[in-house]
Amino acid sequence: MHGIQEWLSFYFKSPQCAPQLNPEHHHFIQLMKQKNTLPYLRGEEHIIHLGLEYYD
Amino acid sequence: MIRKGQKIAEPKGKLGVLLPGMGAVATTFIAGVEAIKRNYARPFGSLTQMGTIRLGKRTEKRVPLIHDFVPLADLNNLVFGGWDIHGETCYETAVRSGVLGPEILEKVRPQLEMLKPRKAVFDRNYVKRLKGTQIKKGKNKYELALQLIDDINDFKRENKLDRLAMLWCGSTERYLQPGEVHSSMGRFEKGLKSNDPEIAPSMIYAYAALSMGIPFANGAPNLTVDIPAMVELAQQNKVPICGKDFKTGQTFMKTLIAPGLKSRLLGLNGWFSTNILGNRDGEVLDEPMNFKTKEESKLSVLEHILQPDLYPELYGHFDHIVRINYYPPRGDNKEGWDNIDIFGWLGYPMQIKVNFLCRDSILAASLCLDLVLFLDLA
Numbered sequence: 001m002h003g004i005q006e007w008l009s010f011y012f013k014s015p016q017c018a019p020q021l022n023p024e025h026h027h028f029i030q031l032m033k034q035k036n037t038l039p040y041l042r043g044e045e046h047i048i049h050l051g052l053e054y055y056d
Numbered sequence: 057m058i059r060k061g062q063k064i065a066e067p068k069g070k071l072g073v074l075l076p077g078m079g080a081v082a083t084t085f086i087a088g089v090e091a092i093k094r095n096y097a098r099p100f101g102s103l104t105q106m107g108t109i110r111l112g113k114r115t116e117k118r119v120p121l122i123h124d125f126v127p128l129a130d131l132n133n134l135v136f137g138g139w140d141i142h143g144e145t146c147y148e149t150a151v152r153s154g155v156l157g158p159e160i161l162e163k164v165r166p167q168l169e170m171l172k173p174r175k176a177v178f179d180r181n182y183v184k185r186l187k188g189t190q191i192k193k194g195k196n197k198y199e200l201a202l203q204l205i206d207d208i209n210d211f212k213r214e215n216k217l218d219r220l221a222m223l224w225c226g227s228t229e230r231y232l233q234p235g236e237v238h239s240s241m242g243r244f245e246k247g248l249k250s251n252d253p254e255i256a257p258s259m260i261y262a263y264a265a266l267s268m269g270i271p272f273a274n275g276a277p278n279l280t281v282d283i284p285a286m287v288e289l290a291q292q293n294k295v296p297i298c299g300k301d302f303k304t305g306q307t308f309m310k311t312l313i314a315p316g317l318k319s320r321l322l323g324l325n326g327w328f329s330t331n332i333l334g335n336r337d338g339e340v341l342d343e344p345m346n347f348k349t350k351e352e353s354k355l356s357v358l359e360h361i362l363q364p365d366l367y368p369e370l371y372g373h374f375d376h377i378v379r380i381n382y383y384p385p386r387g388d389n390k391e392g393w394d395n396i397d398i399f400g401w402l403g404y405p406m407q408i409k410v411n412f413l414c415r416d417s418i419l420a421a422s423l424c425l426d427l428v429l430f431l432d433l434a
Contacts, residue, residue, distance in 0.1 A: 002294040002434075008431075011302060011426065013353045027312050028315060038125060
């Protein structure tokens with residue numbers, strides 16, 4: 001991966017992002033962004049926290 | 057863009073960690089890693105060392121540790137080096153900084169005594185409150201960048217390193233805005249050669265790193281890589297870069313509380329934040345042009361989380377004030393107070409008070425480790 005790593009926003013007061021975007025400051029969205037990136041890199045499915053499948 | 061599930065190379069060999077600015081944060085980070093490697097202490101606060109990640113359905117109960125899930129460099133393979141305007145060893149700096157006590161420092165003293173920073177690129181025009189004792193000399197900023205590149209090559213060769221990452225742990229520089237010289241790498245390189253005053257020392261370090269294909273992260277709010285020229289260089293050399301200014305104390309709290317208020321659609325009339333801080337960071341931020349850089353970084357957080365354009369009745373008119381007061385008796389143990397004036401149902405006002413007694417470098421050190429390992433992964 002190269003260029004701006006938005007998934008590391010979690011660590012910064014001023015996250016860097018693409019010019020057309022606003023930086024993401026919401027701590028838990030930052031965490032989710034990071035925790036989504038790692039499974040993506042490993043080819044795992046994303047967790048979307050819908051949870052309906054447990055009640056079918 | 058990287059493809060999903062693309063093969064990731066195993067992090068074999070040694071990873072060199074380059075630290076411009078080897079003060080309280082850097083030495084707390086290094087001493088911590090050396091202590092953790094030897095099982096003298098635990099890496100609390102570090103996602104890469106203690107965090108887990110859920111995979112699959114909740115019923116599958118697959119929750120590996122992050123460092124078992126993605127190939128991250130082992131702490132035993134980290135080798136530290138860097139630059140500072142003072143010629144003390146990392147042990148001397150760590151003792152003077154007063155962050156860690158002898159119960160940790162004496163156990164890793166030999167490792168810290170071996171580490172002496174190289175001469176730094178520094179200019180008091182960007183950090184008025186500091187005076188250095190070992191500073192590089194060069195006829196222009198480009199020549200200083202070449203000297204840094206030589207240092208990095210020496211460090212790599214002497215320690216037989218396979219990969220490198222650079223993390224700015226130096227001071228906050230005076231406020232700079234993106235300008236013409238930052239707009240492209242061609243203009244930036246011309247600016248280096250003509251000593252353009254809009255090119256700060258942190259940019260010279262970042263330029264050296266990115267030119268060599270070394271990822272860069274910035275612990276201070278300096279403009280540094282947040283300019284088109286550096287993004288261009290990072291893309292061209294296929295190097296990862298990320299944000300600026302470690303989110304540690306008061307702003308960390310702010311980004312926890314503000315989303316909570318917004319989630320319940322509680323309105324905000326004002327948020328007053330003040331701090332006392334007695335370390336070198338506090339001293340530097342006592343200078344108005346350096347505080348301005350920090351203030352910009354701290355102020356932007358609430359606007360982006362609360363989205364006043366979408367919720368004008370709730371967040372269209374709040375006062376947000378941030379103060380930092382240099383108060384030497386506290387050293388690295390800063391204290392922050394927040395007064396938050398909120399309103400709820402029918403507009404009735406309420407208040408929240410936060411008093412956070414935190415340790416600046418303790419909170420930053422775990423971030424340093426995570427960033428180095430994740431940048432290396434990237």
